[in-house]
Amino acid sequence: MYEMIALIVKKPLWSTLVVTFSLLLAVICLTPSSPFSQSPVRSTSPFEESDIWSVRRIVDWRPCKWWLQGHLTALPVESNGYIRVDCYGGLNQMRRDLCDGVGIARLLNATLVLPKFEVAAYWNESSGFADVFDVDYFIQRMNRFVKIAKELPAEIASKEPFRVDCSKRKGLFDYIESVLPSLLEHRYISMTPAMSQRRDRYPLYAKAAFCQACYSALRLTRALERKSSELLLAIPKPFLSLHLRFEPDMVAYSQCKYDGLSHVSMEAIEAARGDRKPWTGEVARVWRNRGKCPLTPKETAFVLQALSIPTNTNIYLAAGDGLTELEGLTSVYTNVVTKSTLLSGEDFTSMHGNTKAALDYYVSINSDSYVATYFGNMDKMVAAIRAVKGLFKTLLLSRKAFAEFTSQGLKGKELMDALWKAHRDDFVMGRGSALPACFCELRL
Ligand SMILES: *[C@@H]1O[C@H](CO)[C@@H](O)[C@H](O)[C@H]1NC(C)=O
Ligand SMILES: *[C@@H]1O[C@H](CO)[C@@H](O)[C@H](O)[C@H]1NC(C)=O
Numbered sequence: 001m002y003e004m005i006a007l008i009v010k011k012p013l014w015s016t017l018v019v020t021f022s023l024l025l026a027v028i029c030l031t032p033s034s035p036f037s038q039s040p041v042r043s044t045s046p047f048e049e050s051d052i053w054s055v056r057r058i059v060d061w062r063p064c065k066w067w068l069q070g071h072l073t074a075l076p077v078e079s080n081g082y083i084r085v086d087c088y089g090g091l092n093q094m095r096r097d098l099c100d101g102v103g104i105a106r107l108l109n110a111t112l113v114l115p116k117f118e119v120a121a122y123w124n125e126s127s128g129f130a131d132v133f134d135v136d137y138f139i140q141r142m143n144r145f146v147k148i149a150k151e152l153p154a155e156i157a158s159k160e161p162f163r164v165d166c167s168k169r170k171g172l173f174d175y176i177e178s179v180l181p182s183l184l185e186h187r188y189i190s191m192t193p194a195m196s197q198r199r200d201r202y203p204l205y206a207k208a209a210f211c212q213a214c215y216s217a218l219r220l221t222r223a224l225e226r227k228s229s230e231l232l233l234a235i236p237k238p239f240l241s242l243h244l245r246f247e248p249d250m251v252a253y254s255q256c257k258y259d260g261l262s263h264v265s266m267e268a269i270e271a272a273r274g275d276r277k278p279w280t281g282e283v284a285r286v287w288r289n290r291g292k293c294p295l296t297p298k299e300t301a302f303v304l305q306a307l308s309i310p311t312n313t314n315i316y317l318a319a320g321d322g323l324t325e326l327e328g329l330t331s332v333y334t335n336v337v338t339k340s341t342l343l344s345g346e347d348f349t350s351m352h353g354n355t356k357a358a359l360d361y362y363v364s365i366n367s368d369s370y371v372a373t374y375f376g377n378m379d380k381m382v383a384a385i386r387a388v389k390g391l392f393k394t395l396l397l398s399r400k401a402f403a404e405f406t407s408q409g410l411k412g413k414e415l416m417d418a419l420w421k422a423h424r425d426d427f428v429m430g431r432g433s434a435l436p437a438c439f440c441e442l443r444l
Contacts, residue, residue: 050308051307051308051309051310052307052308052309052395052420052423052424052427053369053393053427055424055427055428056428056444057392057427057428057429057430057444058428058429058430058443058444059428059429059430059441059442059443059444060387060392060430060441060442060444061387061430061435061439061440061441061442062387062439062440062442063211063215063216063387063388063438063439063440064211064438064439064440065440066204066207066208067207067208067211067212067438068208069208070145070204070205070207070208070209070211070212071143071144071145071208071212072144073203073204073205073208075109075144075146075147076109078109079109079110079111079147080108080109080110080180080183080184081108081110081111081183081184081186081187081188081189082110082111082112082113082149082152082153082156082161082187082188082189083101083104083105083108083110083111083112083113083161083183083188083189083190083191084112084113084114084115084116084161084188084189084190084191085097085098085100085101085102085104085105085112085115085116085190085191085192085193086115086116086118086190086191086192087101087115087116087117087118087129087192088118088192090353090354090357090377090378091132091354091357091358091361091378092357092361092376092377092378092380092381093377094115094117095214095218095377095381096214096377096380096381097192097193098115098129098213098214098218099210099211099213099214100193100210101115101191101192101193102142102145102146102209102210102212102213102214103199103202103206103207103209103210103213104175104179104191104193104206105146105147105209106145106146106205106206106209106210107175107176107202107203107206108175108176108179108180108183110147110183111147111148111149112142112146112147112148112149113148113149113152114129114130114135114148114150115129116128116129116190117129117131117132130221131221131354132220132221132224132354132358133218133219133220133221134218134219134220134221134222135150137217137219138213138217138218138219141212141216141217142209142212142213142217145205145208145209145212145213146209146213156187156188159188160190161186161188161189161190162182162185162186162188162189162190163189163190163191164179164182164183164189164190164191165191166179166191166192166193166194167192167194173194174201179191199437207437207438210437210438211437211438214381214384214438215384215385215388215438216388220358220362224355224358224359224362225362227355227359228358228359228362228363229362230343231339231342231343231359231362231363232362232363232366234337234342234343235314235316235337235342235363236314236335236337237314237368238314238368238369239313239314239315239316239367239368239369240309240313240314240315240316240367240368240369240370240371241315241316241318241360241363241364241367241369241370241371242300242304242315242316242317242318242319242370242371242372242373243318243319243360243364243370243371243372243373243374243378243379243382244295244297244300244317244318244319244323244329244373245294245319245320245372245373245374245376246294246295246296246297246300246319246323246324246325246373247319247320247321247322247323247324248265248268248269248271248272248322248324249272250294250374251269251272251294251324252269252270252272252273252274252276253272253276254292254293254294255276255277255278255279255287255292256278256279256284256287256288256292256293256294257278257279257280257284258293258296261296261324261325262324262325264324265324265325268322268324269324285407288403288407289400289403289404289407290400290403291398291399291400291401291403292399293399293403294373294374294399295373295374295397295399295402296325296328297323297325297326297327297328297329297330298325298328298329298332299328299402300328300329300373300397301328301329301331301332301333302332302415302416302419303397303402303419303423304332304333304371305332305416306415306416306417306419306420306423307395307419307420307423308420309371311332311333311334312334312335313333313335314335314337315329315333315335315336315337316336316337316338316363316364316367317329317336317337317338318360318363318364318378319338319360320356321353321356339356339359339360357378360378361378361381361382364378364382364386365382365385365386365389365391368393369393369394369395370382370383370386370391370393370394370395371394371395371396371397372395372396372397373397373399374399375396379396380435382394383396383435384435384438384439387435387439392430395423395426395427396426397423398419398422398423398426401418401419401422401423402419405418405419405422
Protein backbone atom coordinates (compact mmCIF):
# COMPACT_ATOMS: atom_id res chain seq x y z
CA MET A 1 0.00 0.00 0.00
CA TYR A 2 2.84 2.36 0.88
CA GLU A 3 4.56 1.55 -2.35
CA MET A 4 1.36 2.27 -4.16
CA ILE A 5 0.94 5.66 -2.61
CA ALA A 6 4.52 6.46 -3.48
CA LEU A 7 3.72 5.47 -7.02
CA ILE A 8 0.78 7.76 -7.21
CA VAL A 9 2.88 10.62 -6.00
CA LYS A 10 5.64 9.75 -8.40
CA LYS A 11 3.35 9.46 -11.39
CA PRO A 12 4.48 11.82 -14.13
CA LEU A 13 2.69 15.09 -14.24
CA TRP A 14 1.50 14.67 -17.80
CA SER A 15 -0.60 11.63 -16.95
CA THR A 16 -2.23 13.54 -14.13
CA LEU A 17 -2.92 16.29 -16.62
CA VAL A 18 -4.41 13.83 -19.08
CA VAL A 19 -6.69 12.46 -16.36
CA THR A 20 -7.68 15.94 -15.26
CA PHE A 21 -8.32 17.00 -18.82
CA SER A 22 -10.43 13.97 -19.66
CA LEU A 23 -12.39 14.50 -16.48
CA LEU A 24 -12.97 18.08 -17.43
CA LEU A 25 -14.19 16.88 -20.79
CA ALA A 26 -16.39 14.31 -19.14
CA VAL A 27 -17.87 16.93 -16.88
CA ILE A 28 -18.59 19.17 -19.84
CA CYS A 29 -20.16 16.31 -21.79
CA LEU A 30 -22.15 15.11 -18.82
CA THR A 31 -23.64 18.37 -17.74
CA PRO A 32 -27.36 18.09 -18.42
CA SER A 33 -28.14 20.17 -21.43
CA SER A 34 -31.84 20.57 -20.95
CA PRO A 35 -34.24 20.21 -18.07
CA PHE A 36 -36.68 18.52 -20.46
CA SER A 37 -34.49 15.52 -21.04
CA GLN A 38 -35.88 13.70 -18.03
CA SER A 39 -37.19 10.29 -18.77
CA PRO A 40 -40.61 9.49 -17.33
CA VAL A 41 -39.60 6.28 -15.54
CA ARG A 42 -37.04 8.00 -13.42
CA SER A 43 -38.11 8.70 -9.86
CA THR A 44 -35.35 11.19 -9.23
CA SER A 45 -32.70 12.53 -11.48
CA PRO A 46 -29.06 11.74 -10.93
CA PHE A 47 -28.35 15.39 -11.52
CA GLU A 48 -30.62 16.66 -8.83
CA GLU A 49 -29.87 16.70 -5.16
CA SER A 50 -31.12 13.25 -4.25
CA ASP A 51 -28.83 10.29 -4.44
CA ILE A 52 -29.61 6.63 -4.94
CA TRP A 53 -30.20 6.08 -1.22
CA SER A 54 -33.17 8.39 -1.16
CA VAL A 55 -35.10 6.29 -3.65
CA ARG A 56 -37.94 4.44 -1.95
CA ARG A 57 -37.35 0.74 -1.61
CA ILE A 58 -40.10 -1.81 -2.12
CA VAL A 59 -38.32 -4.85 -0.76
CA ASP A 60 -36.16 -5.44 2.27
CA TRP A 61 -34.45 -8.64 3.34
CA ARG A 62 -34.99 -9.72 6.93
CA PRO A 63 -33.86 -12.79 8.83
CA CYS A 64 -36.40 -15.58 8.22
CA LYS A 65 -38.64 -16.64 11.11
CA TRP A 66 -37.55 -20.26 10.92
CA TRP A 67 -33.99 -19.11 11.46
CA LEU A 68 -34.77 -17.00 14.50
CA GLN A 69 -36.83 -19.87 15.90
CA GLY A 70 -34.44 -22.60 14.84
CA HIS A 71 -33.24 -23.09 18.40
CA LEU A 72 -36.70 -24.31 19.35
CA THR A 73 -36.10 -27.71 17.78
CA ALA A 74 -34.53 -29.79 20.53
CA LEU A 75 -31.01 -31.01 19.91
CA PRO A 76 -30.67 -34.80 19.71
CA VAL A 77 -29.73 -36.43 22.98
CA GLU A 78 -27.16 -38.65 21.33
CA SER A 79 -24.40 -37.09 19.28
CA ASN A 80 -23.25 -38.99 16.19
CA GLY A 81 -19.67 -37.86 16.75
CA TYR A 82 -17.37 -34.88 16.58
CA ILE A 83 -16.67 -32.66 13.59
CA ARG A 84 -13.87 -30.18 13.14
CA VAL A 85 -14.30 -27.75 10.27
CA ASP A 86 -11.01 -26.89 8.58
CA CYS A 87 -11.06 -23.50 6.94
CA TYR A 88 -8.64 -22.10 4.41
CA GLY A 89 -8.18 -18.98 2.34
CA GLY A 90 -9.10 -15.42 3.16
CA LEU A 91 -10.96 -14.40 6.28
CA ASN A 92 -14.40 -14.30 4.70
CA GLN A 93 -13.89 -17.53 2.81
CA MET A 94 -12.96 -19.24 6.06
CA ARG A 95 -16.00 -17.78 7.68
CA ARG A 96 -18.22 -19.02 4.86
CA ASP A 97 -16.82 -22.52 5.25
CA LEU A 98 -17.29 -22.38 8.99
CA CYS A 99 -20.99 -21.49 8.60
CA ASP A 100 -21.41 -24.33 6.16
CA GLY A 101 -19.69 -26.68 8.56
CA VAL A 102 -21.98 -25.68 11.41
CA GLY A 103 -25.01 -26.43 9.26
CA ILE A 104 -23.55 -29.80 8.36
CA ALA A 105 -22.74 -30.64 11.98
CA ARG A 106 -26.34 -29.96 12.92
CA LEU A 107 -27.63 -31.90 9.93
CA LEU A 108 -25.58 -34.91 11.01
CA ASN A 109 -26.49 -34.50 14.69
CA ALA A 110 -22.82 -34.10 15.46
CA THR A 111 -20.93 -32.08 18.03
CA LEU A 112 -18.76 -29.31 16.71
CA VAL A 113 -15.27 -28.78 18.03
CA LEU A 114 -13.64 -25.40 17.48
CA PRO A 115 -12.77 -24.91 13.82
CA LYS A 116 -9.29 -24.80 12.45
CA PHE A 117 -8.54 -21.55 10.68
CA GLU A 118 -5.60 -21.99 8.45
CA VAL A 119 -4.56 -19.08 6.39
CA ALA A 120 -3.34 -19.41 2.87
CA ALA A 121 0.33 -18.80 2.25
CA TYR A 122 -0.22 -15.31 0.95
CA TRP A 123 -1.36 -14.06 4.30
CA ASN A 124 1.97 -15.09 5.79
CA GLU A 125 0.57 -15.70 9.21
CA SER A 126 -1.08 -18.37 11.20
CA SER A 127 -4.11 -17.01 12.82
CA GLY A 128 -6.47 -19.41 14.45
CA PHE A 129 -10.19 -19.04 14.99
CA ALA A 130 -9.70 -17.73 18.52
CA ASP A 131 -7.33 -15.03 17.26
CA VAL A 132 -10.06 -13.56 15.09
CA PHE A 133 -13.39 -14.40 16.69
CA ASP A 134 -14.70 -14.36 20.22
CA VAL A 135 -14.97 -18.04 21.13
CA ASP A 136 -17.21 -17.72 24.19
CA TYR A 137 -19.60 -15.47 22.36
CA PHE A 138 -19.78 -17.97 19.51
CA ILE A 139 -20.57 -20.83 21.86
CA GLN A 140 -23.16 -18.80 23.72
CA ARG A 141 -24.89 -17.60 20.53
CA MET A 142 -25.01 -21.15 19.14
CA ASN A 143 -26.63 -22.45 22.29
CA ARG A 144 -29.50 -24.80 21.34
CA PHE A 145 -28.71 -24.43 17.61
CA VAL A 146 -25.86 -26.94 17.63
CA LYS A 147 -23.71 -28.75 20.19
CA ILE A 148 -20.24 -27.31 20.58
CA ALA A 149 -17.38 -28.77 22.59
CA LYS A 150 -14.79 -26.20 23.59
CA GLU A 151 -12.46 -28.90 24.84
CA LEU A 152 -12.20 -32.28 23.23
CA PRO A 153 -13.35 -35.15 25.41
CA ALA A 154 -10.51 -37.32 26.69
CA GLU A 155 -11.36 -40.33 24.52
CA ILE A 156 -10.71 -38.41 21.28
CA ALA A 157 -8.37 -35.64 22.41
CA SER A 158 -5.30 -37.75 21.74
CA LYS A 159 -6.01 -38.57 18.12
CA GLU A 160 -6.13 -36.61 14.92
CA PRO A 161 -9.55 -36.50 13.29
CA PHE A 162 -10.23 -38.68 10.28
CA ARG A 163 -10.08 -36.39 7.26
CA VAL A 164 -13.09 -36.56 4.95
CA ASP A 165 -12.25 -35.07 1.59
CA CYS A 166 -15.23 -33.20 0.19
CA SER A 167 -13.32 -31.30 -2.45
CA LYS A 168 -13.67 -33.88 -5.18
CA ARG A 169 -17.37 -34.29 -4.78
CA LYS A 170 -19.19 -32.51 -7.50
CA GLY A 171 -22.77 -31.69 -8.26
CA LEU A 172 -25.52 -32.57 -5.86
CA PHE A 173 -23.67 -33.46 -2.77
CA ASP A 174 -25.50 -34.97 0.16
CA TYR A 175 -23.73 -35.06 3.50
CA ILE A 176 -26.03 -37.60 5.09
CA GLU A 177 -25.31 -40.08 2.30
CA SER A 178 -21.62 -39.44 1.97
CA VAL A 179 -20.24 -38.14 5.26
CA LEU A 180 -22.43 -39.62 7.99
CA PRO A 181 -21.01 -43.13 7.51
CA SER A 182 -17.45 -41.86 8.09
CA LEU A 183 -18.58 -39.92 11.13
CA LEU A 184 -20.26 -42.95 12.65
CA GLU A 185 -17.25 -45.10 11.92
CA HIS A 186 -14.49 -42.77 13.13
CA ARG A 187 -16.43 -40.70 15.70
CA TYR A 188 -14.17 -37.71 15.03
CA ILE A 189 -13.73 -36.29 11.54
CA SER A 190 -12.41 -33.13 9.99
CA MET A 191 -13.59 -31.66 6.73
CA THR A 192 -13.74 -28.59 4.57
CA PRO A 193 -17.27 -28.13 3.25
CA ALA A 194 -17.76 -28.42 -0.50
CA MET A 195 -19.27 -25.56 -2.42
CA SER A 196 -21.99 -27.62 -4.03
CA GLN A 197 -24.30 -29.39 -1.71
CA ARG A 198 -27.93 -30.19 -1.18
CA ARG A 199 -28.76 -27.47 1.28
CA ASP A 200 -32.26 -27.59 -0.14
CA ARG A 201 -32.68 -30.96 1.58
CA TYR A 202 -31.71 -29.58 4.96
CA PRO A 203 -34.34 -29.64 7.64
CA LEU A 204 -34.99 -26.08 8.80
CA TYR A 205 -33.14 -26.58 12.08
CA ALA A 206 -29.92 -27.31 10.16
CA LYS A 207 -30.42 -24.30 7.93
CA ALA A 208 -31.09 -22.23 11.03
CA ALA A 209 -27.83 -23.38 12.60
CA PHE A 210 -26.02 -22.32 9.44
CA CYS A 211 -27.67 -18.88 9.46
CA GLN A 212 -27.12 -18.34 13.14
CA ALA A 213 -23.44 -19.24 12.86
CA CYS A 214 -22.86 -17.05 9.86
CA TYR A 215 -24.80 -13.96 10.71
CA SER A 216 -25.40 -13.89 14.40
CA ALA A 217 -22.70 -15.71 16.31
CA LEU A 218 -19.42 -14.29 15.12
CA ARG A 219 -17.96 -11.29 16.81
CA LEU A 220 -14.37 -10.14 16.50
CA THR A 221 -12.11 -10.67 19.49
CA ARG A 222 -11.93 -7.85 21.98
CA ALA A 223 -8.49 -6.78 20.76
CA LEU A 224 -9.59 -6.71 17.15
CA GLU A 225 -12.75 -4.85 18.01
CA ARG A 226 -10.78 -2.24 19.89
CA LYS A 227 -8.48 -1.71 16.93
CA SER A 228 -11.42 -1.64 14.52
CA SER A 229 -13.39 0.86 16.50
CA GLU A 230 -10.32 3.11 16.71
CA LEU A 231 -10.23 3.04 12.95
CA LEU A 232 -13.96 3.61 12.69
CA LEU A 233 -13.67 6.63 14.98
CA ALA A 234 -10.95 8.13 12.82
CA ILE A 235 -13.06 8.07 9.66
CA PRO A 236 -14.88 11.33 8.90
CA LYS A 237 -18.67 10.87 9.15
CA PRO A 238 -21.01 10.21 7.53
CA PHE A 239 -19.19 7.91 5.19
CA LEU A 240 -19.51 5.34 2.49
CA SER A 241 -17.42 2.19 2.65
CA LEU A 242 -16.32 1.21 -0.84
CA HIS A 243 -15.08 -2.28 -1.46
CA LEU A 244 -13.14 -1.73 -4.62
CA ARG A 245 -11.68 -4.86 -6.12
CA PHE A 246 -9.06 -3.94 -8.63
CA GLU A 247 -5.95 -5.51 -7.24
CA PRO A 248 -3.59 -6.91 -9.89
CA ASP A 249 -4.32 -10.52 -8.92
CA MET A 250 -8.03 -9.85 -9.25
CA VAL A 251 -7.58 -8.33 -12.70
CA ALA A 252 -5.29 -11.14 -13.78
CA TYR A 253 -7.73 -13.73 -12.51
CA SER A 254 -10.60 -12.14 -14.43
CA GLN A 255 -8.77 -12.67 -17.74
CA CYS A 256 -9.96 -9.28 -18.90
CA LYS A 257 -7.99 -6.82 -20.93
CA TYR A 258 -7.98 -3.12 -20.18
CA ASP A 259 -6.87 -0.21 -22.29
CA GLY A 260 -5.41 2.90 -20.85
CA LEU A 261 -3.98 1.55 -17.63
CA SER A 262 -0.68 2.90 -16.42
CA HIS A 263 2.50 1.08 -17.25
CA VAL A 264 3.00 0.21 -13.60
CA SER A 265 -0.47 -1.36 -13.30
CA MET A 266 0.01 -3.32 -16.50
CA GLU A 267 3.26 -4.74 -15.21
CA ALA A 268 1.74 -5.73 -11.90
CA ILE A 269 -1.17 -7.37 -13.70
CA GLU A 270 1.10 -9.21 -16.14
CA ALA A 271 3.20 -10.45 -13.24
CA ALA A 272 0.09 -11.88 -11.59
CA ARG A 273 -1.27 -13.54 -14.72
CA GLY A 274 0.61 -16.81 -14.77
CA ASP A 275 -0.91 -18.98 -17.46
CA ARG A 276 -4.25 -17.22 -17.33
CA LYS A 277 -3.96 -15.22 -20.51
CA PRO A 278 -6.56 -12.54 -21.15
CA TRP A 279 -9.36 -13.34 -23.58
CA THR A 280 -9.25 -11.66 -26.94
CA GLY A 281 -11.67 -10.83 -29.75
CA GLU A 282 -15.24 -12.06 -29.62
CA VAL A 283 -14.71 -14.19 -26.51
CA ALA A 284 -13.40 -11.13 -24.65
CA ARG A 285 -16.48 -9.14 -25.69
CA VAL A 286 -18.95 -11.82 -24.58
CA TRP A 287 -17.01 -12.35 -21.35
CA ARG A 288 -17.11 -8.67 -20.58
CA ASN A 289 -20.82 -8.39 -21.35
CA ARG A 290 -21.47 -11.21 -18.93
CA GLY A 291 -20.15 -8.91 -16.22
CA LYS A 292 -16.92 -10.79 -15.68
CA CYS A 293 -14.59 -7.82 -15.75
CA PRO A 294 -13.83 -5.88 -12.57
CA LEU A 295 -14.65 -2.20 -12.67
CA THR A 296 -11.60 0.01 -12.70
CA PRO A 297 -11.40 2.75 -10.06
CA LYS A 298 -12.18 5.24 -12.82
CA GLU A 299 -15.24 3.29 -13.97
CA THR A 300 -16.27 2.95 -10.33
CA ALA A 301 -16.10 6.71 -9.88
CA PHE A 302 -18.23 7.10 -13.00
CA VAL A 303 -20.90 4.70 -11.71
CA LEU A 304 -20.93 6.38 -8.30
CA GLN A 305 -21.52 9.69 -10.03
CA ALA A 306 -24.32 8.12 -12.06
CA LEU A 307 -25.88 7.18 -8.71
CA SER A 308 -25.69 10.85 -7.71
CA ILE A 309 -23.33 10.12 -4.88
CA PRO A 310 -21.73 13.53 -4.34
CA THR A 311 -18.06 13.78 -5.14
CA ASN A 312 -17.35 15.23 -1.71
CA THR A 313 -18.69 12.11 0.03
CA ASN A 314 -16.36 10.68 2.66
CA ILE A 315 -15.25 7.35 1.31
CA TYR A 316 -13.45 4.65 3.26
CA LEU A 317 -11.62 2.45 0.84
CA ALA A 318 -11.99 -1.17 1.89
CA ALA A 319 -9.44 -2.77 -0.37
CA GLY A 320 -6.52 -5.07 -0.41
CA ASP A 321 -2.92 -3.97 -0.58
CA GLY A 322 -1.68 -3.08 -3.98
CA LEU A 323 -4.90 -1.65 -5.42
CA THR A 324 -3.88 -0.03 -8.67
CA GLU A 325 -5.18 2.92 -10.68
CA LEU A 326 -6.52 4.50 -7.53
CA GLU A 327 -6.19 8.02 -8.93
CA GLY A 328 -9.03 7.14 -11.30
CA LEU A 329 -11.21 7.32 -8.19
CA THR A 330 -9.43 9.88 -6.06
CA SER A 331 -9.26 12.47 -8.83
CA VAL A 332 -13.06 12.53 -8.80
CA TYR A 333 -13.89 11.60 -5.22
CA THR A 334 -11.48 13.69 -3.26
CA ASN A 335 -12.32 12.60 0.30
CA VAL A 336 -11.04 9.04 0.20
CA VAL A 337 -9.39 7.56 3.26
CA THR A 338 -7.65 4.22 3.65
CA LYS A 339 -6.42 2.10 6.51
CA SER A 340 -2.85 3.05 5.76
CA THR A 341 -3.56 6.76 6.12
CA LEU A 342 -5.59 6.40 9.31
CA LEU A 343 -3.57 3.89 11.26
CA SER A 344 -0.09 4.58 12.45
CA GLY A 345 2.58 3.24 10.13
CA GLU A 346 3.84 0.79 12.68
CA ASP A 347 0.39 -0.60 13.26
CA PHE A 348 -0.22 -0.95 9.61
CA THR A 349 3.01 -2.60 8.55
CA SER A 350 2.97 -5.10 11.39
CA MET A 351 -0.63 -6.00 10.70
CA HIS A 352 -1.52 -9.31 9.16
CA GLY A 353 -3.69 -9.72 6.11
CA ASN A 354 -6.46 -11.29 8.14
CA THR A 355 -6.38 -8.44 10.60
CA LYS A 356 -6.68 -5.92 7.78
CA ALA A 357 -9.57 -7.90 6.33
CA ALA A 358 -11.22 -7.89 9.75
CA LEU A 359 -10.87 -4.11 9.96
CA ASP A 360 -12.43 -3.63 6.53
CA TYR A 361 -15.24 -5.94 7.53
CA TYR A 362 -15.89 -4.12 10.79
CA VAL A 363 -15.86 -0.68 9.20
CA SER A 364 -18.13 -1.88 6.40
CA ILE A 365 -20.80 -3.28 8.69
CA ASN A 366 -20.82 0.02 10.56
CA SER A 367 -20.71 2.48 7.70
CA ASP A 368 -23.61 4.66 6.63
CA SER A 369 -23.55 3.07 3.23
CA TYR A 370 -21.70 0.24 1.55
CA VAL A 371 -20.90 -0.17 -2.11
CA ALA A 372 -19.14 -3.16 -3.59
CA THR A 373 -17.75 -3.49 -7.08
CA TYR A 374 -17.66 -7.25 -6.90
CA PHE A 375 -19.83 -9.77 -5.08
CA GLY A 376 -17.23 -11.83 -3.27
CA ASN A 377 -17.25 -13.56 0.10
CA MET A 378 -16.69 -10.35 1.99
CA ASP A 379 -19.49 -8.54 0.17
CA LYS A 380 -21.95 -11.35 0.77
CA MET A 381 -21.06 -11.35 4.44
CA VAL A 382 -21.19 -7.59 4.82
CA ALA A 383 -24.48 -7.25 2.91
CA ALA A 384 -26.07 -9.90 5.12
CA ILE A 385 -24.82 -8.46 8.40
CA ARG A 386 -25.98 -5.02 7.34
CA ALA A 387 -29.42 -6.50 6.63
CA VAL A 388 -29.44 -8.10 10.09
CA LYS A 389 -28.60 -4.70 11.54
CA GLY A 390 -31.25 -2.95 9.46
CA LEU A 391 -28.71 -1.03 7.40
CA PHE A 392 -30.05 -1.07 3.89
CA LYS A 393 -27.86 1.47 2.14
CA THR A 394 -26.04 -1.39 0.51
CA LEU A 395 -25.41 -1.70 -3.18
CA LEU A 396 -23.52 -3.89 -5.54
CA LEU A 397 -22.34 -2.10 -8.66
CA SER A 398 -23.35 -3.92 -11.80
CA ARG A 399 -20.36 -4.74 -13.95
CA LYS A 400 -22.75 -6.38 -16.36
CA ALA A 401 -24.85 -3.25 -16.81
CA PHE A 402 -21.73 -1.18 -17.26
CA ALA A 403 -20.32 -3.54 -19.88
CA GLU A 404 -23.59 -3.88 -21.77
CA PHE A 405 -24.30 -0.18 -21.90
CA THR A 406 -20.80 0.76 -22.96
CA SER A 407 -20.76 -1.95 -25.63
CA GLN A 408 -24.01 -0.48 -26.95
CA GLY A 409 -22.04 2.71 -27.41
CA LEU A 410 -23.66 4.68 -24.60
CA LYS A 411 -21.54 7.52 -23.31
CA GLY A 412 -21.69 10.46 -21.00
CA LYS A 413 -25.14 11.44 -19.83
CA GLU A 414 -26.89 8.62 -21.70
CA LEU A 415 -24.64 6.12 -20.00
CA MET A 416 -25.21 7.74 -16.64
CA ASP A 417 -28.96 7.64 -17.12
CA ALA A 418 -28.89 3.98 -18.06
CA LEU A 419 -26.68 3.13 -15.10
CA TRP A 420 -28.90 5.07 -12.77
CA LYS A 421 -31.97 3.16 -13.89
CA ALA A 422 -30.32 -0.23 -13.65
CA HIS A 423 -29.03 0.40 -10.17
CA ARG A 424 -32.15 2.14 -8.98
CA ASP A 425 -34.23 -0.89 -9.93
CA ASP A 426 -31.81 -3.18 -8.09
CA PHE A 427 -31.91 -0.97 -5.04
CA VAL A 428 -35.70 -0.67 -5.04
CA MET A 429 -36.13 -4.44 -5.28
CA GLY A 430 -33.33 -5.26 -2.87
CA ARG A 431 -31.50 -7.07 -5.64
CA GLY A 432 -27.77 -7.03 -5.80
CA SER A 433 -27.40 -7.52 -2.13
CA ALA A 434 -28.88 -10.90 -3.22
CA LEU A 435 -28.99 -12.49 0.17
CA PRO A 436 -28.63 -16.21 0.44
CA ALA A 437 -30.78 -18.77 2.13
CA CYS A 438 -31.28 -17.06 5.51
CA PHE A 439 -33.25 -13.99 4.56
CA CYS A 440 -36.86 -13.56 3.60
CA GLU A 441 -38.31 -10.87 1.43
CA LEU A 442 -40.32 -8.23 3.16
CA ARG A 443 -42.56 -6.05 1.01
CA LEU A 444 -42.45 -2.53 2.34
C1 LIG B 1 -30.94 -36.13 13.87
O1 LIG B 1 -31.86 -36.11 14.95
C2 LIG B 1 -33.21 -35.88 14.57
C3 LIG B 1 -34.04 -35.84 15.81
O2 LIG B 1 -33.54 -34.88 16.69
C4 LIG B 1 -33.68 -36.96 13.62
O3 LIG B 1 -34.98 -36.66 13.17
C5 LIG B 1 -32.74 -37.01 12.43
O4 LIG B 1 -33.10 -38.09 11.58
C6 LIG B 1 -31.32 -37.22 12.89
N1 LIG B 1 -30.44 -37.18 11.75
C7 LIG B 1 -29.35 -37.91 11.67
C8 LIG B 1 -28.55 -37.76 10.42
O5 LIG B 1 -28.97 -38.64 12.56
C1 LIG C 1 6.60 -13.63 6.77
O1 LIG C 1 6.71 -13.28 8.13
C2 LIG C 1 8.00 -13.41 8.67
C3 LIG C 1 7.96 -13.08 10.16
O2 LIG C 1 6.71 -12.70 10.60
C4 LIG C 1 8.98 -12.52 7.92
O3 LIG C 1 10.28 -12.68 8.46
C5 LIG C 1 8.96 -12.86 6.45
O4 LIG C 1 9.78 -11.97 5.74
C6 LIG C 1 7.54 -12.81 5.91
N1 LIG C 1 7.53 -13.28 4.54
C7 LIG C 1 6.93 -12.62 3.56
C8 LIG C 1 6.99 -13.27 2.21
O5 LIG C 1 6.37 -11.55 3.70
